Amino acid sequence: xRSLFWKEWHEQRWKLAFGALIxxxxxxxxxxxxxxxxxxxxxAVCFLAVPLLSVLSSxxxxxxxxxxxxxxxxxxxxxxxxxIFAMKxxxxxxxxxxxLVVAAIASMAIAGGREISxxxxxxxxxxxxxxxxxxxxxxxxxxxxxxxETRAALVTMGVLIMWMIVTVGLxxxxxxxxxxxxxxxxxxxxxxxxxxxxxxxxxxxxxAALQAIIALxxxxxxxxxxxxxLEARS
Amino acid sequence: xxxxxxxxxxxxxxxxxxxxxxEGVNLSVPAGQTFAFLGRxxxxxxxxxxxxxxxxxxDAGTVxxxxxxxxxxxxxxxxxxxxxxxxxxxFGWMRVDQIMAFVKPFYPTWDDRWATQLRERxxxxxxxxxxxLSKGQGVRLGLLLALAHRPELVTLDDPTLxxxxxxxxxxxxxxxxxxxxxxxxxxxxxxxxxxxxxxADAVAILDRGRIVRQATTDELRAKVKRLILPxxxxxxxxxxxxxxxxxxxxxxxxxxxxxxxxxxxxxxAEGVAADEVDLNLDEIFEAxxxxxxxxxxxxxxxxxxx
Numbered sequence: 001x002r003s004l005f006w007k008e009w010h011e012q013r014w015k016l017a018f019g020a021l022i023x024x025x026x027x028x029x030x031x032x033x034x035x036x037x038x039x040x041x042x043x044a045v046c047f048l049a050v051p052l053l054s055v056l057s058s059x060x061x062x063x064x065x066x067x068x069x070x071x072x073x074x075x076x077x078x079x080x081x082x083x084i085f086a087m088k089x090x091x092x093x094x095x096x097x098x099x100l101v102v103a104a105i106a107s108m109a110i111a112g113g114r115e116i117s118x119x120x121x122x123x124x125x126x127x128x129x130x131x132x133x134x135x136x137x138x139x140x141x142x143x144x145x146x147x148x149e150t151r152a153a154l155v156t157m158g159v160l161i162m163w164m165i166v167t168v169g170l171x172x173x174x175x176x177x178x179x180x181x182x183x184x185x186x187x188x189x190x191x192x193x194x195x196x197x198x199x200x201x202x203x204x205x206x207x208a209a210l211q212a213i214i215a216l217x218x219x220x221x222x223x224x225x226x227x228x229x230l231e232a233r234s
Numbered sequence: 235x236x237x238x239x240x241x242x243x244x245x246x247x248x249x250x251x252x253x254x255x256x257e258g259v260n261l262s263v264p265a266g267q268t269f270a271f272l273g274r275x276x277x278x279x280x281x282x283x284x285x286x287x288x289x290x291x292x293d294a295g296t297v298x299x300x301x302x303x304x305x306x307x308x309x310x311x312x313x314x315x316x317x318x319x320x321x322x323x324x325f326g327w328m329r330v331d332q333i334m335a336f337v338k339p340f341y342p343t344w345d346d347r348w349a350t351q352l353r354e355r356x357x358x359x360x361x362x363x364x365x366x367l368s369k370g371q372g373v374r375l376g377l378l379l380a381l382a383h384r385p386e387l388v389t390l391d392d393p394t395l396x397x398x399x400x401x402x403x404x405x406x407x408x409x410x411x412x413x414x415x416x417x418x419x420x421x422x423x424x425x426x427x428x429x430x431x432x433x434a435d436a437v438a439i440l441d442r443g444r445i446v447r448q449a450t451t452d453e454l455r456a457k458v459k460r461l462i463l464p465x466x467x468x469x470x471x472x473x474x475x476x477x478x479x480x481x482x483x484x485x486x487x488x489x490x491x492x493x494x495x496x497x498x499x500x501x502x503a504e505g506v507a508a509d510e511v512d513l514n515l516d517e518i519f520e521a522x523x524x525x526x527x528x529x530x531x532x533x534x535x536x537x538x539x540x
Binding site: 069 | 284287289290308309310311312313317319321323324325326327328335336337338339340341
C-alpha cells in the first residue's frame, strides 16, 4: 500500500505543487495589491480553484496511465484493483485539498481579520473544497474508461460546463439567487453559490449528504469500471 | 512437486463483443515444463495468457493455475507467477532501483540477493531511469521483475517482440540459463519459431481461437513429416489421415501429415513409395496454420486448413 502511495505521489506531486502555486500566487498578489475588496478577491481565487483543481486531479489519475500502458502493468501486480483505485482517489483528493489549504493559510496570514474574518476565509475555502471534490468524483467516474488524457480533459471540461449551465439556469440567465431551484441538492457548484446569504443548516446538510451519497456511488461505479479492459467493450 | 498440471484450461471461450477470440481452448501444462504457446498475431495468445493471470474473465470454461482459479484468487495466483507482458510498459520516471523497490513489497517471496544477481547478470544500471534504458534493457528489466520473487510459474507473452536478433538470442540464453538452475514451469508465447525450438519441451499451436495441436517438441518432430510422393499417387495422398498441407510440384507431390507413421502405413498398403523429410518447428507450425489441402494454383495464397 505504501508502495502504491509512493508511486502515485511521485507522479502527481508536480500537479499538486502547480495547483498550490497558482492559488497561493493569485491570493497573495491580489490581497497585497488590494485593487478589489478582499472578499471579492478570495471568491475569484476560489472560482478559479474549482475548475483548475478538479480537472487537474482527475485527468492524470487513470486515463494518463491507460495511454502510457502502465495501467496494465499495475493491474498485473498481486494487489486488488480496488486498492490501486482507492490510492489514486486518495491522491486525487489530496490534489484538490492541499492547494486550497495552503491558499487558505496564505490568505489568512495576509488578510485574516482585515476586511473579512479568518473564519469566513476558512468557510469560503471549505465550500470551495466541497464543490471541487464533488466535481472531482463526477470527473473521475466519467473519465475512468477513457484511453487518453486528452479525451479525459475534454470530458472533464464538458462536465464542468454542464454543471455551470445547470447552476446558472440557462433559460433564466445568470441569477445566483435562484441557483438551482431544482438542482441545488445535486449540483456540486451549489456549495460555491447556493448559500451566499448564510443560509446554512438544513439546506447545506441535505445537499452535502446527498452529494456525499452521489460521490460514493460514482466512486463505486468507477472502481468497478477501473480494472475492466477497454477491448471488452468492442 | 505436485503431479497436478500447473496450467489447465478447459473449454475456454472468450468473445469481445461479437468477435470470438478463444473458442473452446483446452490446454494442460505439466509442472516443470517449458511450454511454448504458438500462434500468429491475433490468434488469441495474449487473451489466453491474461486469463491465466485473472486479468480477463472467460465467457465459458474453466482456468486453473497452480491449482487455483485466477478469477477467484487473482492476488494469490499473481504472487506465485512471474509475468512479462508483450511490449510491457514500465514507469519511465522510475530509476531501476526505484522500480525494484516499488515492485518488491507486492511479493512476499521477493529475494533481494537473487534480484541483485539478476540485475548484475542483465547489466542493468541501478541509477538509470527506465525511460532511458534501451529496448533490450527494458525487456531484461521486465524479466528481472518477473523472476526476482522466485515464481513457480513464469509466463512470458512474446517476450522478445521488438528486439533485434542478437538481443533475442541473448534474452533466450539468459532464460535458458535461469531454467537450468530452477525447476520452474515456463509458459511463453511467441510467433518466432526458430527461437522456441532450442528451449521448448512442448508446444501448443493456437489458430483462430482454437488449439490445433498440443504435443512435446520431440513428438511433433517425430510425427509431423513431409512426404514426397509420385504425382500419380495424388488421389491416395488426398485421402491420407492427418493431412495438413498439399503441394504439387510437377512429377512429385509433397504432403505434410501430422502422423507420418500412420500415413506411411496407408501408403505402403496402397503400394506407394514415399520419401520422408524431417521438418523443423517453423515448418510444422506453418503447416498447421497456413497449410493447404488443395493444389496451390487452385487456391488463394493464404487458404488455411478447414
